[in-house]
Amino acid sequence: MTPAQLKQQRQEMARLYATPPGWGRLAAVNHSVIGLRFIVLSLVFFIIGGLLSMLIRAQLAIPGNQFLDHAAYNQIFTMHGTVMMFLFAIPLIEGLALYFIPKFLGARDLCFPRLSAFGFWCYLFGGSILLVAMFAGVAPDSGWFMYTPLSSGQYSPGINSDVWLIGITFVEVSAIAFAIELVATVLKVRSGGMSLNRMPLWGWYILITALMMVVGFPPLILGSVLLEIERAFSWPFFDAALGGDPLLWQHLFWLFGHPEVYIIFLPAAAAVSMMIPTFARRPIVGYHWIVAAIIATGFISFGLWVHHMFTVGIPHLALLFFSAASMFVAIPTAIQFFAWLATLWQGKPVPSLPMLYLFGFLFIFVCGGLTGVMLALVPFNWQAHDTYFVVAHLHYVLIGGFVFPLLAAAHYWLPLMSGKAASESMGKWAFWLIFIGFNATFLHMHLTGLVGMPRRIYTYPEGLGWEWLNLASSIGGFILTIGFAAFFLDLIVRLRAGGDSPRNPWAAGTLEWSLDHPPAPYNFTALPELTSREPLWDQDDVDDQIRKGEGYLPDTRRGWQETLGVHPVTGKPDQILILPGPSYLPLITAALLGVFFVGFLFGLYWLSALGAIAALGAALRWAWCNGLTRDFDDQDAGRGLSLPLAPQVHDAPGWWGMVVGLVVNGTFYITLLFGYLYLWAVAPAWPPEQFVESGRLAAVLAGLASLACSGGFHLAVRSNAAGHSPLPGLGLALLTGLVASLALAWQIAHDVASPTSHAYAAVTSFLLGYLAVHAFLSAVMAGFAALRWRHGYVSARRSLDLRVPRLWAAYTAAVTLVGLGLVQGLPSLLGSGG
Amino acid sequence: MALLVILTASACQGPVSALDPAGQGAADIAWITWVMIAGTLFFMALMTGLWLHAVYRRSDRPLKLSNTTVLVGGGLVLPLVVITLLLVYGIRSGHSMLPIGAPDLEIRVTAYQWFWEFEYSDDQGRSLTLVDELHLPLGQRIDFHIDTADVIHSFWIPALGGKMDAIPGRTNTLRLVPTRAGQFGGQCAEFCGARHAHMHFAVTVHEPEDFQRWLDTAFEDAP
Amino acid sequence: MRPGPLSIARLLRICAGLLIWSSGFVMLYAGYSLGCQQIDVPVEAGLRNPVTAGLVIIAALHVAALIALLLRRYRYPMTAMADENERSRKLHHWLEGFVLWISLAGLLFIAFPVLLVPPCAG
Ligand code: HEM
Ligand SMILES: [Cu+2]
Numbered sequence A: 001m002t003p004a005q006l007k008q009q010r011q012e013m014a015r016l017y018a019t020p021p022g023w024g025r026l027a028a029v030n031h032s033v034i035g036l037r038f039i040v041l042s043l044v045f046f047i048i049g050g051l052l053s054m055l056i057r058a059q060l061a062i063p064g065n066q067f068l069d070h071a072a073y074n075q076i077f078t079m080h081g082t083v084m085m086f087l088f089a090i091p092l093i094e095g096l097a098l099y100f101i102p103k104f105l106g107a108r109d110l111c112f113p114r115l116s117a118f119g120f121w122c123y124l125f126g127g128s129i130l131l132v133a134m135f136a137g138v139a140p141d142s143g144w145f146m147y148t149p150l151s152s153g154q155y156s157p158g159i160n161s162d163v164w165l166i167g168i169t170f171v172e173v174s175a176i177a178f179a180i181e182l183v184a185t186v187l188k189v190r191s192g193g194m195s196l197n198r199m200p201l202w203g204w205y206i207l208i209t210a211l212m213m214v215v216g217f218p219p220l221i222l223g224s225v226l227l228e229i230e231r232a233f234s235w236p237f238f239d240a241a242l243g244g245d246p247l248l249w250q251h252l253f254w255l256f257g258h259p260e261v262y263i264i265f266l267p268a269a270a271a272v273s274m275m276i277p278t279f280a281r282r283p284i285v286g287y288h289w290i291v292a293a294i295i296a297t298g299f300i301s302f303g304l305w306v307h308h309m310f311t312v313g314i315p316h317l318a319l320l321f322f323s324a325a326s327m328f329v330a331i332p333t334a335i336q337f338f339a340w341l342a343t344l345w346q347g348k349p350v351p352s353l354p355m356l357y358l359f360g361f362l363f364i365f366v367c368g369g370l371t372g373v374m375l376a377l378v379p380f381n382w383q384a385h386d387t388y389f390v391v392a393h394l395h396y397v398l399i400g401g402f403v404f405p406l407l408a409a410a411h412y413w414l415p416l417m418s419g420k421a422a423s424e425s426m427g428k429w430a431f432w433l434i435f436i437g438f439n440a441t442f443l444h445m446h447l448t449g450l451v452g453m454p455r456r457i458y459t460y461p462e463g464l465g466w467e468w469l470n471l472a473s474s475i476g477g478f479i480l481t482i483g484f485a486a487f488f489l490d491l492i493v494r495l496r497a498g499g500d501s502p503r504n505p506w507a508a509g510t511l512e513w514s515l516d517h518p519p520a521p522y523n524f525t526a527l528p529e530l531t532s533r534e535p536l537w538d539q540d541d542v543d544d545q546i547r548k549g550e551g552y553l554p555d556t557r558r559g560w561q562e563t564l565g566v567h568p569v570t571g572k573p574d575q576i577l578i579l580p581g582p583s584y585l586p587l588i589t590a591a592l593l594g595v596f597f598v599g600f601l602f603g604l605y606w607l608s609a610l611g612a613i614a615a616l617g618a619a620l621r622w623a624w625c626n627g628l629t630r631d632f633d634d635q636d637a638g639r640g641l642s643l644p645l646a647p648q649v650h651d652a653p654g655w656w657g658m659v660v661g662l663v664v665n666g667t668f669y670i671t672l673l674f675g676y677l678y679l680w681a682v683a684p685a686w687p688p689e690q691f692v693e694s695g696r697l698a699a700v701l702a703g704l705a706s707l708a709c710s711g712g713f714h715l716a717v718r719s720n721a722a723g724h725s726p727l728p729g730l731g732l733a734l735l736t737g738l739v740a741s742l743a744l745a746w747q748i749a750h751d752v753a754s755p756t757s758h759a760y761a762a763v764t765s766f767l768l769g770y771l772a773v774h775a776f777l778s779a780v781m782a783g784f785a786a787l788r789w790r791h792g793y794v795s796a797r798r799s800l801d802l803r804v805p806r807l808w809a810a811y812t813a814a815v816t817l818v819g820l821g822l823v824q825g826l827p828s829l830l831g832s833g834g
Numbered sequence B: 001m002a003l004l005v006i007l008t009a010s011a012c013q014g015p016v017s018a019l020d021p022a023g024q025g026a027a028d029i030a031w032i033t034w035v036m037i038a039g040t041l042f043f044m045a046l047m048t049g050l051w052l053h054a055v056y057r058r059s060d061r062p063l064k065l066s067n068t069t070v071l072v073g074g075g076l077v078l079p080l081v082v083i084t085l086l087l088v089y090g091i092r093s094g095h096s097m098l099p100i101g102a103p104d105l106e107i108r109v110t111a112y113q114w115f116w117e118f119e120y121s122d123d124q125g126r127s128l129t130l131v132d133e134l135h136l137p138l139g140q141r142i143d144f145h146i147d148t149a150d151v152i153h154s155f156w157i158p159a160l161g162g163k164m165d166a167i168p169g170r171t172n173t174l175r176l177v178p179t180r181a182g183q184f185g186g187q188c189a190e191f192c193g194a195r196h197a198h199m200h201f202a203v204t205v206h207e208p209e210d211f212q213r214w215l216d217t218a219f220e221d222a223p
Numbered sequence C: 001m002r003p004g005p006l007s008i009a010r011l012l013r014i015c016a017g018l019l020i021w022s023s024g025f026v027m028l029y030a031g032y033s034l035g036c037q038q039i040d041v042p043v044e045a046g047l048r049n050p051v052t053a054g055l056v057i058i059a060a061l062h063v064a065a066l067i068a069l070l071l072r073r074y075r076y077p078m079t080a081m082a083d084e085n086e087r088s089r090k091l092h093h094w095l096e097g098f099v100l101w102i103s104l105a106g107l108l109f110i111a112f113p114v115l116l117v118p119p120c121a122g
């Protein structure tokens, strides 16, 4: 192509990928735009959380301080923890991954751009609920882990706890959306030739992080839903007097809560693993080892949660399993550290500003990790638990393991993201202020805890030896804040007035540095064929491929936004993805979901119901936009390759999305069964007065109908593939789906005692309700698929619209059979209960 | 340096300090705490030193240490050895603090928002309830049976040993063995609402004879 | 060709060791909790009691499974998929083995306390 042609090509692409101006910005779906919005909003929350921590430190500076009363203090520390964990840390890693993953992996966007836009709106609305409540003086005040019964209706009658449960669940919707998006993207949407072994480590880290979110968030969501139902309708899931158990909440919360710590740490470690090779001037040492370490962390971190519950009275040997696992998880972390060190030893390290921040990371995080091992020791934990030792430890881990790497990352990637050159001096000042301020706040705080200061107290008396420790922490806290202010000031000055950055200023080897600084909305003019993990170091031709249109999908000739889909393992291109353009639907759907949540918050359940129905309608309308209305032949993908379009292949991203979504759903379900069995086995006040009554007929009917529904979809897929009409199969599925949901609803109404009477009745009703909703949604999907078929979206070659709901129906049948088996079988099997 | 040591040492003193132990469990834990703090400092110095050497070393040449050695040595062997030793010690020490074998004295503890009730009773059917005030005999094995009337609290006397939560619907047992007479402080360690910060109680450890004398008079005076 | 399920199988195979580790962890914890709840084991019984025996059996079965997978791995190296480059196959083969070893160590590490304390005390 001639330079003139190229220029025109790029202009057309820019037009095609542009986000509309003005109000149209609300319709934005481009991953760079959405990613930056996540990042900016999370930083706003960081500032809010930081200001709250200053209030905490001001109050605790001297004994007997009158600055804040307990009502204000309890809201402030709860909001500080909640904001920092749920509204700052998680969204920030989400934003970074949304922004960077396509740039690292060689794609033009994520596979479901509208889903990430939807996630952003959920985050914004959910976070706003919490902020509004805070300014109205009714912020949550039971601590960021919201232990029942303190957070239950009896002891927190106000709206405060509802704000937490509803706001956070709303934000978690965005986390789930993110997780589904990222798993599907990392597996499917990369550039040609990027096999798993050539994927930059960041890709592995995010893949595992997203999978951990898939498994980690459902317990929290389940817990929040149950607690909110308990508060709203008095179903006693956690009420010991009525067969519930407050410890169930702790299990559900920490089953999420511990992996959460690694969900925050792994992406930060990912950034470290990207920066170190650049500054060591060589590829990472022990790539294999790091990948294994990430995978191991992903698993083992789910075996640690009881270390937050060492003092609740669980027998000693049970604690030891968790103690051992908590110590064992140090090994994958140590592997990563020594891989980084080895990389530096093998290379020729260049000291630089990001490296300085990485030194801060090393120093602080190692300390936090070691105090973590200390806390994993059961007897020590009996003393240190719930004291300021833990506060110190968690800040060493979070600020050291998360904030410092990201401060380094900010300096490292800013030239790419903004096109502005890096500066040194102010950043160094900020570093030393933050580093010294941090240690001056938290180092001796370990001691504060060991000399007996419990956490979460709004005031303390004189004479216990805590005075100067606290005063020093408060002074350190203000130095730390000044440091952060200096850091942000530096960034703002550079964004406003910095000089232009040269391309790839650090001479890095990974793909993102081949982009324009800042990158165009479509990232790559053409997608390169990769043969190396550090293409900019090893492959002379990548720049030509990307910039001169010699790579894949080099033009806009079909008028679509396109990117490559590849085989998940080998990286061989196997399809062309057509990306959707800007749309208001994500915003509308999220807003309607907001109506549902806000209605619940104020007890306006009719409004909630309307919101839920409208949101479902909007989601269906949204789903309607996907797909093609006619069959296409394979299309030219550049570099001599012809590829099918995504809606016409077997494992399109949509299929993967449904698989991952069902894993989320299945985890939710398994956690629910865990809760069900847990209450049977250990809750006080069992057995209930009455178990499920007879009801065999309805149960058998529901089971058979759900099987038939799944069979109906199967039939539809089969006949469609053979070129016949899928309508008979879909009709069967529609009908049996409705029958199943009605039979289940009938059971709830007739066979189960009133759910307010006992936790058994409550959890059984909830389980049956879950199944009923699933059966009902199967029916809706059948009707929807039939409509899609009528409008020409389905053909023998375009069968995704049938195969995706088939997965759902099969899942529904499976969970229905398991659930009904438990509900019907357990009472007769265990009789009087545990 | 000496000043720092003195300063830290004096900072560890106090009526509610876990590092100024007056009980068997607390003494054990204080000892392992110091060991672990020393270990933490050692490993921090090690890792910091390695990093500084790796980044700021003079020579440009790669280190003559094979990568596998570094990864196996630092990533696997070193942590595995340390955590194995630690875990074995922890198991033994934790086990020794459990309420195994008959106690010499049993006290019922009930937590309320926001105070503590301690109930003593003897085999003659006499009983006595104190609020926010606890008297204990020196050198005896004392079992506390802890429960709550409302939300979760946590019973903690740092100078004597670890803490134990008070959970609705259950009764947890904590064993403490005081080894030094004197005045100590206890407090609620699990956040329990508005006045959590004020949920302290006073602990007095008496010589056994003094304790018996105190108990007898207290039973007499009890309504 | 159905690349989807095939790649899932490959990814699961890389994680096989840790899946077994997880199963071991869950079964040890669950078996222990239920065991101590259903059976009355006095502390004086020491380690000679049905709960400890059950836990040892659970741990042994999982260790055996891991060893079997390790043997299989060394006997039959992972085969390449269509279009897969050799380094990719090697990486996955290596990962499978390393993860199995880590899991074996991890399983022994969480299980050995069973042999140090009587189960249902405290
Ligand atoms: C900016 C400097 C920060 C300071 C000075 C600070 C200070 C504090 C203090 C004093 C507490 C204890 C409150 C209490 O127990 O009464 C606390 C709790 C907490 N902080 Fe921070 N913090 C800072 C940053 C962060 C960051 C960056 C995170 C997370 C990414 C974080 C997460 C938490 C959490 C989760 C809690 C526990 C809240 C609870 O007990 O419910 N903090 N912080
Ligand atoms: Cu944890």
Ligand SMILES: [Cu+2]
Pocket: B111, B114, B152, B153, B154, B188, B189, B190, B191, B192, B196, B199
């Ligand atoms: Cu309390």
